[in-house]
Amino acid sequence: MNLSIKFSALVILQLLAIRTLADEPPRLDVPVTDQGAPLTFITYGDTRFTQRDGVANAMARRALVARMASENPAAIFIGGDLVYEGSSPEDYETYKNETTAWSQAKIPIFPALGNHEFQGCDKDLSPCLENWWRAAAPSGVRSFRWYYVTVGPKVLVLVLDSDSSLKSGSEQRSWFEQQITHTGSRVEFVLIVLHYPPVRDPIFPRAKDEKEIARYLSKHTRSLHARIVVVGSHIHNYERFRRDDSTYLVSGGGGAKPVPVLRLFGELSKLDTAVNFHYIRFRLESGFLQGTMVRFDPNRPGETAWTESDRFEVQAKDSLPPR
Numbered sequence: 001m002n003l004s005i006k007f008s009a010l011v012i013l014q015l016l017a018i019r020t021l022a023d024e025p026p027r028l029d030v031p032v033t034d035q036g037a038p039l040t041f042i043t044y045g046d047t048r049f050t051q052r053d054g055v056a057n058a059m060a061r062r063a064l065v066a067r068m069a070s071e072n073p074a075a076i077f078i079g080g081d082l083v084y085e086g087s088s089p090e091d092y093e094t095y096k097n098e099t100t101a102w103s104q105a106k107i108p109i110f111p112a113l114g115n116h117e118f119q120g121c122d123k124d125l126s127p128c129l130e131n132w133w134r135a136a137a138p139s140g141v142r143s144f145r146w147y148y149v150t151v152g153p154k155v156l157v158l159v160l161d162s163d164s165s166l167k168s169g170s171e172q173r174s175w176f177e178q179q180i181t182h183t184g185s186r187v188e189f190v191l192i193v194l195h196y197p198p199v200r201d202p203i204f205p206r207a208k209d210e211k212e213i214a215r216y217l218s219k220h221t222r223s224l225h226a227r228i229v230v231v232g233s234h235i236h237n238y239e240r241f242r243r244d245d246s247t248y249l250v251s252g253g254g255g256a257k258p259v260p261v262l263r264l265f266g267e268l269s270k271l272d273t274a275v276n277f278h279y280i281r282f283r284l285e286s287g288f289l290q291g292t293m294v295r296f297d298p299n300r301p302g303e304t305a306w307t308e309s310d311r312f313e314v315q316a317k318d319s320l321p322p323r
Contacts, residue, residue: 032152044279045079045233061255079233080114080195086128087120092135197232
């Protein structure tokens, strides 16, 4: 092989490497100034921002937004169905107008794609994706449908797309496995945020490939360095499960029309309320990730509308012995 051929081959390899890096979803960082202080962040889903009647409780939705802003979290993660109809710029404008408290407080927002992000785009998904990238997705995510976020040095959040394949060998699944097995030694917790919950009340049928995440974790969780917490939405209620050393949450109480659940088959919260508008506050301190379900009752006045109806705790694998 002569010198020119070697040089050409080297250039091609370098270009392929650059393209591979460019084709990778971005890593977004939420800096934490005081790494010794408690870290608070929030997850929830199914807000359905819209002006349409009958598809969401706008009063509950706005109350949750205001309450979350008052907590001043490091970040807010939304598990999909941010708007009611993804083809509607007006719905995204409603989202923007109703969350001015978040933007004024400069709280980073990280949404996942849900099925309603594609509503109205049955034949061509491009207009819906363009709306999401333009009005909701964080800067740098354009052209990608999944991505990851570090919240300080100890929390990694993988934001997945439930409507893209999660089967073994798929592009998203390969990316997911690469991230979760190479977290770095300082990461204590990995949160997986997606729309369709991999573990939920079995009266609700499977939607796409979300069960693939549970199958993978059932085989690999114990060999991973970090603890795993999975937060799905889609079901307009709250549920909590423990499977194969991982915590699974359903958090779909962001405002969408409520759906009752049975709370059987190992559901741990045992809530006795059928309607559960809520968000989940996570607080990381000294190797313990504390989760609190903050519930809003639109039928009660003032502060009596707010309760902390479920609490749980996940301990980092390399932290001190259990309390």
